[in-house]
Amino acid sequence: MKLGSRREGFSNKLGFVLAAAGSAVGLGNIWRFPYLSAKYGGGIFLLTYLILVLSFGYALLISEIGIGRMTRRGPIGAFRKLCAHHKSFLGSVRIGGWINALVPMIIIPYYVVIGGWVTRYVVALACNPVSGFHKDVLATVEGKSMPASAAYFQNFITSWQESLIYFLIFLIITAIVVACGVKKGIEQFNKVLMPMLVILILGICIYCMFLPNAGAGFKYYLMPDISKFSYMTVVAAMGQLFFSLSLAMGIMVTYGVYMRREDDLISNVNQVEVFDTGISFLAGMMIIPAVVVFGGEKAAENAGPGLIFVTMPQVFASFPAGRFFGTLFFILVLFAAATSAVSMLETNVHTVCQELGLSRKLSLAYCLLEILIIGTITVLGYSVLSHVHPLSFIEKYQSFDILDSLDFISNSVLMPIGAIFTTVLIVAVIGLERFTREIKNGKKWYRQYLYQLCMCVIVIPCLLVVLLNAVGILK
Numbered sequence: 001m002k003l004g005s006r007r008e009g010f011s012n013k014l015g016f017v018l019a020a021a022g023s024a025v026g027l028g029n030i031w032r033f034p035y036l037s038a039k040y041g042g043g044i045f046l047l048t049y050l051i052l053v054l055s056f057g058y059a060l061l062i063s064e065i066g067i068g069r070m071t072r073r074g075p076i077g078a079f080r081k082l083c084a085h086h087k088s089f090l091g092s093v094r095i096g097g098w099i100n101a102l103v104p105m106i107i108i109p110y111y112v113v114i115g116g117w118v119t120r121y122v123v124a125l126a127c128n129p130v131s132g133f134h135k136d137v138l139a140t141v142e143g144k145s146m147p148a149s150a151a152y153f154q155n156f157i158t159s160w161q162e163s164l165i166y167f168l169i170f171l172i173i174t175a176i177v178v179a180c181g182v183k184k185g186i187e188q189f190n191k192v193l194m195p196m197l198v199i200l201i202l203g204i205c206i207y208c209m210f211l212p213n214a215g216a217g218f219k220y221y222l223m224p225d226i227s228k229f230s231y232m233t234v235v236a237a238m239g240q241l242f243f244s245l246s247l248a249m250g251i252m253v254t255y256g257v258y259m260r261r262e263d264d265l266i267s268n269v270n271q272v273e274v275f276d277t278g279i280s281f282l283a284g285m286m287i288i289p290a291v292v293v294f295g296g297e298k299a300a301e302n303a304g305p306g307l308i309f310v311t312m313p314q315v316f317a318s319f320p321a322g323r324f325f326g327t328l329f330f331i332l333v334l335f336a337a338a339t340s341a342v343s344m345l346e347t348n349v350h351t352v353c354q355e356l357g358l359s360r361k362l363s364l365a366y367c368l369l370e371i372l373i374i375g376t377i378t379v380l381g382y383s384v385l386s387h388v389h390p391l392s393f394i395e396k397y398q399s400f401d402i403l404d405s406l407d408f409i410s411n412s413v414l415m416p417i418g419a420i421f422t423t424v425l426i427v428a429v430i431g432l433e434r435f436t437r438e439i440k441n442g443k444k445w446y447r448q449y450l451y452q453l454c455m456c457v458i459v460i461p462c463l464l465v466v467l468l469n470a471v472g473i474l475k
């Protein structure tokens with residue numbers, strides 16, 4: 001789908017769901033969700049996440065797609081158009097559009113860094129015998145003994161030349177796709193590759209069920225343990241929800257633009273939501289029991305962004321034809337990451353193009369420069385700049401490195417602010433009744449009251465609590 005071809009619309013309903021789900025499914029589901037649920041207590045995180053998806057996620061997804069379909073404009077234009085007749089406070093709600101457009105610019109540099117890690121692991125698994133990653137093989141890094149796969153990851157991210165090269169490779173792939181406008185081609189590929197990814201993940205889940213002691217791992221992932229609940233569970237789950245459903249970053253508003261009036265927005269939203277959450281759930285099933293089996297609950301609680309890179313090679317080391325399946329797995333993840341990175345870059349280019357009135361080529365160059373600078377700093381955050389902790393002024397984030405900090409600022413601070421603006425726009429500027437009618441478009445809508453309840457009384461207070469807690473004001 002090219003952003004220039006506004007009026008084309010989607011040829012059929014499946015087209016919309018595949019496009020929205022295709023860009024929604026990415027590293028968020030496979031890399032981010034599992035490590036967060038391992039870290040924040042397994043079952044309790046999963047439960048919190050599911051509740052939030054069904055209330056918040058649902059309300060915000062409908063709102064954003066609805067705004068796009070109603071105004072036929074991207075986030076900045078939509079906010080501007082709707083606020084145009086208002087002076088004073090309501091007129092200033094229009095800055096919400098800018099916040100929504102800013103978020104993907106912060107996310108994409110570190111998304112590309114992780115894309116680079118995935119690229120590295122395609123090569124690593126293709127070129128090395130997987131037995132070297134077996135959980136019982138130990139290695140020593142800086143005097144500390146650890147599993148070989150953890151040492152491998154540690155050595156990779158701390159060697160800045162190597163990580164920089166893979167970051168650049170992934171960036172160049174993304175840039176070529178956007179520059180040549182061959183996104184359609186990639187999406188064609190994805191129709192085959194994404195189902196393959198799902199099947200492979202399912203296969204690995206089944207395999208993990210038969211690992212010795214798997215019961216303890218499944219219990220950790222599926223049984224909520226209330227004693228592990230804290231505010232941070234909600235903050236993390238909320239951030240993950242925004243990230244995974246690509247909310248509060250203008251993406252869904254842009255998708256709404258392509259949706260035809262006669263399409264059934266609500267059932268589309270349901271499908272996107274179920275699909276996205278289903279994949280996250282499966283990814284958790286694939287990784288978390290394995291982490292608990294290999295390293296115990298402690299290892300799960302200490303999980304960080306390296307989780308899939310440390311644990312999956314261990315799984316493949318004991319897997320039949322592990323080298324082949326391991327390589328295939330990372331290739332498929334690479335594709336999922338690349339399509340998301342391409343959508344994100346394309347959105348940024350479009351924003352710069354429209355708002356600064358630059359040519360597409362020049363806008364692309366600016367966006368690439370931005371990714372290059374921030375991405376390089378992020379990569380160096382694990383080696384040359386490892387003493388830099390940007391959020392050290394807040395006690396609980398003292399250990400955050402540069403990647404963690406960018407991730408935190410976009411997902412836990414800017415996105416809630418963006419979502420608050422979207423909610424104010426609907427409730428106060430457009431009017432909830434009018435917007436509900438517009439969404440319904442004469443069709444039945446069973447969860448209408450849930451939607452209205454969320455928008456009126458739940459979303460804003462909850463987001464404020466999350467926000468205040470995230471920035472350390474509320475404990």
Ligand code: TRP
Binds near residue numbers: 027029104244245343
């Ligand atoms: N939702 C995507 C994922 O789960 C990530 C993402 C964030 C994204 N922002 C985006 C994808 C913008 C496409 C466009 O990985």
